[in-house]
Each structure stands twice: as C-alpha cells, then as structure tokens.
Amino acid sequence: MKHIDFQPVLFDTIKNYNKEKFFTDLMAGIIVGIVALPLAIAFGIASGVSPEQGLVTAIIAGFIISFLGGSNVQIGGPTGAFIIIVYGIIQQFGTAGLAIATVMAGIMLLLMGIFKLGTIIRFIPYPIVVGFTSGIALTIFTTQIKDLFGLTMDKVPADFISKWSAYFQSFGTTNWIALAVGIGSILLIVVTPKFSKKIPGSLIAIIVMTIVSYLLRNHMGITGLETIGDRFEIKASLPVPNGLDFNLGTINELLPAAFTIAILGAIESLLSATVADGVTGHKHNSNTELIAQGAANIVVPFFGGIPATGAIARTMTNINNGGRTPVAGLIHAVVLLLILLFLGPLTKHIPMACLAGVLVIVSYNMSEWRTFKSLMKNSKSDVAVLLTTFLLTVIFDLTIAIEIGLLLALVLFMKRMSEVTRITVAKEQLDLSHEGEIYHEEEKLTVPKGVEVYEIDGPFFFGVANKFDECMKNIGEKPHIRIIRMRKVPFMDTTGLHNLESLYRLSAKEKIQIILSGVNEKVHETLKKSGLAEIVGEENICSNIHEALKKAERFTN
Numbered sequence: 049m050k051h052i053d054f055q056p057v058l059f060d061t062i063k064n065y066n067k068e069k070f071f072t073d074l075m076a077g078i079i080v081g082i083v084a085l086p087l088a089i090a091f092g093i094a095s096g097v098s099p100e101q102g103l104v105t106a107i108i109a110g111f112i113i114s115f116l117g118g119s120n121v122q123i124g125g126p127t128g129a130f131i132i133i134v135y136g137i138i139q140q141f142g143t144a145g146l147a148i149a150t151v152m153a154g155i156m157l158l159l160m161g162i163f164k165l166g167t168i169i170r171f172i173p174y175p176i177v178v179g180f181t182s183g184i185a186l187t188i189f190t191t192q193i194k195d196l197f198g199l200t201m202d203k204v205p206a207d208f209i210s211k212w213s214a215y216f217q218s219f220g221t222t223n224w225i226a227l228a229v230g231i232g233s234i235l236l237i238v239v240t241p242k243f244s245k246k247i248p249g250s251l252i253a254i255i256v257m258t259i260v261s262y263l264l265r266n267h268m269g270i271t272g273l274e275t276i277g278d279r280f281e282i283k284a285s286l287p288v289p290n291g292l293d294f295n296l297g298t299i300n301e302l303l304p305a306a307f308t309i310a311i312l313g314a315i316e317s318l319l320s321a322t323v324a325d326g327v328t329g330h331k332h333n334s335n336t337e338l339i340a341q342g343a344a345n346i347v348v349p350f351f352g353g354i355p356a357t358g359a360i361a362r363t364m365t366n367i368n369n370g371g372r373t374p375v376a377g378l379i380h381a382v383v384l385l386l387i388l389l390f391l392g393p394l395t396k397h398i399p400m401a402c403l404a405g406v407l408v409i410v411s412y413n414m415s416e417w418r419t420f421k422s423l424m425k426n427s428k429s430d431v432a433v434l435l436t437t438f439l440l441t442v443i444f445d446l447t448i449a450i451e452i453g454l455l456l457a458l459v460l461f462m463k464r465m466s467e468v469t470r471i472t473v474a475k476e477q478l479d480l481s482h483e484g485e486i487y488h489e490e491e492k493l494t495v496p497k498g499v500e501v502y503e504i505d506g507p508f509f510f511g512v513a514n515k516f517d518e519c520m521k522n523i524g525e526k527p528h529i530r531i532i533r534m535r536k537v538p539f540m541d542t543t544g545l546h547n548l549e550s551l552y553r554l555s556a557k558e559k560i561q562i563i564l565s566g567v568n569e570k571v572h573e574t575l576k577k578s579g580l581a582e583i584v585g586e587e588n589i590c591s592n593i594h595e596a597l598k599k600a601e602r603f604t605n
Contacts, residue, residue, distance in 0.1 A: 052162055053335035056116045058374040069373060076371030077379025079246060080123055083365045084110070084380060085387055086250040089276070089395060090403045090410070091126040092354065094191060095134040097143065098280045099395055100388070101352050102126050104287060107384045109344040109356030114377025116343055118336030119321040121328060123362035123377050124344060128410045129316050130309070130355045132187045133446045137305050139206060145302060147292050147349035152299065152306035154349075157313060158342030166334025169314045173461075175426075175434040176453040177315060178419055183441025183449060185414035188407055195404035196230040198223025198272065208442050223272050225264065226401040229257050233405030246369070250406045257402040276403075277396025284392035286385070289350040308447040309345075309355045317341050317358035324363050328372065361413070429460045469506030475499075478593065493593065498528035499600045501593070505536045508544035526558060529600045533593060535566025545578045552584055561603050564589045565596035 084106050092102020106125035113124030137146045160169065187208065193215050194204055200221035205211050233253040240249030264270040276282070321332040337358070344356050366376050423434050437453035478493040478501055495501055532548075540548075552562050567575065567589055575581040581589060590596040 053164055053166075053333065054161070054339050055118065055333055055336050056340070056374075057118060057120050057333070057336075058115055058378075061120070061373045061375065065373070065375070070375065072370045073373055073376040074379055076366050076369040076376040078383050079369045080362055080366045080371065080376065080380040081383025081387070082251055083248045084123070084125055084359075084362055084384060086248075086254045086403075086406055087359075087362070087410070088126055088384065089398070090250075090406045091128060091131060093276070093280075093400075093403060094128075094131045094188065094407055095126070095354055096138040097134075097146075097352075097354055098282075099276055100280070100282055100287075100392070101354060103384060103388050103392075104351055105348055105353035105356050107286075107381050107388065108351055108353060109348050110384070111378055111381035112344040112347060113340050113356070113358065114374040114381070116336070116340035117374060117377075118333030118340065119324060119358070120330045120332070120373055121324050121363055121366050121371055121376070122317070122321050122332070122337065122358045122374075123366050123380060124317070124341070124356050124358050125362065126354055126356055127316060127359045128188055128407070128414055129181070129184055129312055130357070131191070132184055132441075133305065133308055133312065134354050135191070136206075136445055136447075137302070141298075141302065143352075144293065145298065146354065147352075148294060148298055149302040149306045149309060150345050150349040150353075150355050151292065152302060153309035153313065153355060154342045154345030154347075156306065156310035156342070157338050157345060160310070160314060161335045161338030161340075161342060164335050166314075166318065166338050169311075169318055169334070169338075172311075172315060172454070173430075173433060173457045175423055175430045176437050176450075176457055177319070178416055178423060179434045179437025179453060180312075180441045180446060180449050182415050182417070182420050183438045184446065185411040185416075186442055188414070189411040192404040192407045192411070194218075195274070195400040196227065196408065198226025198230075198274070198401060225270060225273050226399070229261065229273065229399050230401040230405040230408075232260075233257050233402045234408055237406065237409045248365070250409070253405060254398055254402055257399055257405075258397050261399040261402070262397050274400045275396060276398045276400065279400070280396070282392045282396055284389055286388070287352045290352070292349065304447050304451070308450050311450055312446070313341055313345065313355060313357040314338060316360075320358035320360040320363050323360060324367060327364070327367050429464075433457050433460065465507060465509070469504065469508070472503045472505070474501040474503070478597075480593075493597060495597070496529075496601050496604050498604055499531060499597075500527040500529070501531045501533060503533040503536070507539055507541075508534070508537045508548075509539070509541040527560060529561045529563060529603055530555060531563045531565055531593070531596045531600060533565045533596075534571060535568070535592075537568070537571055540571055540574050545574065545580055549578075549580055549583065552580075561600075562588065563596050563599055565593050566591065 088102040088106035089099040092099045110123060110125045113122060134146060137149055190208060190211055194201055197219065199215065199218045201214060201218050205214050236253040236256060237249035240247065240252050261273055261275060264273060317337055318334050321337055325331055341357055348356060424431055433453060433456050436456055437449050440449035440452055474495055476495055478495055480493060555562050562584055564584060572589065590599060
C-alpha cells in the first residue's frame with residue numbers, strides 16, 4: 049500500500065506555537081465549550097440516551113478529533129444529523145447495538161481515510177445531501193412536538209405519519225405552561241444575536257427557562273412541567289470504559305446502520321471542514337480528517353457515547369471567536385469536562401420544553417429550505433434525486449434514503465455519461481476542420497476504399513459498450529479494415545475492454561483488420577494490463593489518425 053495520508057494539524061501547529069496564539073485559542077475554546085453544552089445535552093436526549101452520554105461524546109470525540117484531525121479549526125461532537133439514525137438503532141438493538149454500530153462505522157471511516165477516499169466522498173451529489181439533510185430536519189422537528197407542547201402520551205409511534213396522527217389526537221392534553229416555555233426558548237434564541245454575538249441564544253434560553261421552571265415548580269406549586277431530572281439521573285463523573293459483545297450475527301444485522309453512520313459522518317465532517325477552509329483560507333487534509341473521525345467513533349462507544357462528527361455550527365463559532373489551531377478544540381473538550389464534573393447535577397432542572405425549543409431552531413437551521421426551493425428549479429433528474437431522498441428519509445429511514453439516493457444518483461450519472469459519449473462513423477472522407485489538429489494543413493482526409501473510421505468521443509465503459517455494438521450492426525457492407533479513433537477516450541472499464549476484444553475476435557473471423565488510433569497513455573496502459581494490446585498487436589496501435597490511415601493503405605494495397 050502507498051503512503052498513508054495521515055498528518056494531524058496539531059503536530060505541525062505546536063512547532064511554532066506561542067503565548068499569543070494560546071490566549072486566542074483559550075477564549076475561543078471556552079466560548080465553543082459553552083455553546084456545545086446545550087447542544088450536547090439536547091442531541092443526547094433526542095437520540096434516546098441520557099444528557100450525560102451526549103456530554104461524554106462531546107468531550108471524548110471532541111478531544112480526539114482536534115488532536116488527530118486534518119483541519120485547523122474543526123470542532124467535533126454529537127450532531128443533529130445523527131439523531132434519527134441513533135434513535136432508530138436504540139429502538140431496535142438497544143444501546144449495546146448502537147455501540148457496536150458506532151465502532152463499525154469508526155472502522156469504516158478509518159479505512160476511508162487510509163485508502164484516501166476523502167476527496168471522493170465530497171463528490172456525493174448535492175441534491176442527495178440537501179434531500180436527506182432537509183428530511184432529517186423535518187424528522188427532528190417532528191420528534192420534539194410531544195415535549196414542546198407537553199403532551200400526555202403513553203407511547204409516541206416510530207414512523208412519521210403515525211406520529212402526527214397520534215399528536216393530533218393528543219393536542220387536547222397540551223400543557224400550556226410547557227408550550228409557553230418552549231415558545232419562550234425559541235424567541236430568546238432568535239432575538240439573542242441582535243444583542244450579543246458572543247453568547248449563544250441556546251445557552252441564554254436554557255439559563256432563563258431553567259430559572260423560570262425552578263421558580264414555578266418550587267415556589268409557585270405548579271406541576272406538570274417536566275425537566276431533565278424527571279427522566280434522567282445525571283452523574284458528575286466520567287464513565288468507566290466497558291467492553292462490547294461483538295458477534296457475527298449482530299455485526300451482519302448492524303452493517304447497514306453502521307454504513308449510514310459512516311457515510312453521514314464523512315459527508316458532514318468534510319462539508320464542515322470545507323466551509324471552514326473558505327472562511328479561514330487554510331486547506332484541510334480530508335484523509336487525515338476521516339482517520340480522526342474514525343478513531344473518535346471507535347473509542348467513544350466504550351465510554352457509553354454516541355456517534356460523532358465535525359459540527360458546522362460549533363466550528364463556525366470557533367472561527368468567529370478567534371480559534372485558529374486545534375488547541376481551541378482541545379480546550380473546548382476540557383471546558384465541557386469541567387462543566388460535567390462540577391455543574392452536571394444542575395442540568396436536572398432544565399425543562400424538556402426548553403430543549404425542544406433548542407432543537408426546533410436546530411431543525412430549522414438544518415432544513416436548508418431556501419436551497420431546497422432553488423434545487424426544485426433544476427433538471428428533472430436532480431429534482432427526482434432530491435425528492436426521493438427527502439421522502440425516503442422522512443417516511444422510512446435514513447439508511448434506506450442514503451442507499452436508494454446513492455443508487456438513483458449512480459443510475460442517472462450513468463445515463464448522462466452514456467448520453468455524453470458519442471460514436472461516429474466515416475467511410476469516404478474524414479473532416480478535421482473542427483478538431484484543432486493545426487499541425488496538418490489539410491482539413492479533410494480521404495478514407496481509402498474498404499476502410500471505416502469509428503470515433504469514440506467520451507469514456508468507453510459499460511454504459512456505452514452496447515452503443516458501440518449497435519453502431520457496428522447498422523453498417524451495411526463489411527469493410528476490410530476498421531480504424532477505431534480513441535483520442536477522446538479518457539478511460540476504459542472491464543466491459544469496454546471485453547467489448548473491444550469481442551469486436552477484434554469477430555472481425556478476425558471475418559478477416560477484418562482492426563487498427564487503434566490516438567490511444568492515450570492511460571488507456572494504452574489499461575490495454576497492456578488486460579493483454580488486449582498484445583492481441584491487437586502493438587504495431588496496430590497508432591499515435592494519430594494520419595499514421596493509422598497510412599497503415600490502412602498498406603494493408604489494402
């Protein structure tokens with residue numbers, strides 16, 4: 049295997065690190081840690097685990113991602129994108145199943161980085177990314193209705209349509225105080241940036257609404273306003289690592305979910321790092337970043353954590369507050385650890401309706417509805433991919449959405465590529481006037497009698513191989529020589545090679561000579577490796593059409 053592309057930015061940073069950079073990173077790290085607090089708690093609870101597990105994920109994964117990552121400013125931790133997939137895994141396989149799936153996803157991410165797939169991940173079609181991001185946003189919003197309205201429900205159904213049906217039947221049990229707390233939280237988050245850019249609105253909302261909730265419950269005798277403490281017990285300590293029970297049956301069952309976590313984590317982390325590059329002017333190392341994400345997701349489950357990735361909101365907060373090295377990310381993790389150890393028990397007073405308000409804003413920001421609306425004006429194929437991914441995410445689940453979305457995008461890509469590749473035939477004259485071959489004076493070349501010139505314009509792969517066959521069948525009288533111009537063929541796949549070999553053998557039976565023209569170095573190497581160059585004969589692989597036509601003349605004379 050070639051050299052592994054693993055170069056953590058932190059190791060280069062500390063070579064020229066100084067006191068001034070440290071104080072800038074210290075301030076940014078403290079602020080990001082404070083911003084991450086309510087989000088880690090909210091994402092943990094919404095995912096079906098305790099707030100403590102959300103914080104543990106932010107601490108451990110955040111530290112590892114900054115320590116080993118390929119970005120100067122990336123902040124890692126639990127994100128909204130994972131809520132739905134994590135919740136679904138826990139419902140079906142429990143927290144033990146989630147831990148195994150997360151480790152498997154971590155191994156996949158690690159391998160993606162080792163095999164240098166970082167750049168390829170970023171080529172996943174944009175309509176797919178927007179489709180499932182918008183779908184996740186709507187699903188997160190849907191999961192928060194019960195707590196936002198304080199509804200009295202025995203059990204919330206799992207699927208989207210049943211959820212809303214159950215909500216409409218339960219709206220008569222709305223707790224108006226919980227709803228007021230939820231709406232008040234949303235309003236505080238929305239208006240805070242108008243007064244303060246530094247302090248996050250979600251933190252203001254949690255502090256204010258926790259105080260209000262405490263006063264209402266303990267001094268005004270108001271009951272029914274549910275808090276974190278009513279559902280969870282917060283331990284002010286880091287959990288002890290536990291072993292995981294891996295077995296082949298569980299691994300097979302969890303493979304699709306692990307694949308979804310890995311793909312989602314890769315896309316979100318590299319998207320976040322790319323956005324950060326645009327702001328800071330630095331360039332991240334995508335393969336190193338994937339290795340760091342993989343390491344974080346392998347370690348975190350042993351401490352009870354959930355999947356983690358790069359988080360755009362926290363990364364941008366880091367940048368906006370002066371963070372320019374991975375040290376800020378390490379400090380953010382330490383700040384969260386100190387909060388867990390010394391202020392953890394206070395989180396039990398946070399109202400569930402307030403956290404629902406925080407997640408409503410998160411889902412709105414994730415929805416990308418303006419982008420969604422603009423993509424609806426694109427080509428029919430893009431709209432089909434967008435809507436299919438969106439609807440599958442909302443109605444079924446994210447695993448199916450990503451698999452079907454990628455499959456649909458691949459089919460549409462092949463269709464486009466096959467449409468781009470053209471095959472033309474010339475019998476008597478070859479027009480070079482539009483080819484840019486300016487080193488030859490003549491604009492038209494005479495094709496000798498009994499010679500046919502086929503030109504393949506585009507990739508020669510399985511999507512167009514049949515097109516070549518059809519083109520051959522449509523020719524009437526059989527020639528003595530077939531010249532195949534390949535100057536515009538950037539690559540060939542196995543099907544293309546098989547197609548060309550079949551053509552050669554069929555032509556040989558019919559005593560028709562094959563000459564290849566204008567084969568580029570990469571395609572020539574492919575022909576050599578497959579043994580086809582030897583079958584055709586190296587002397588019959590010409591560098592240009594003029595040489596090929598001269599050889600054809602010698603064969604016909």
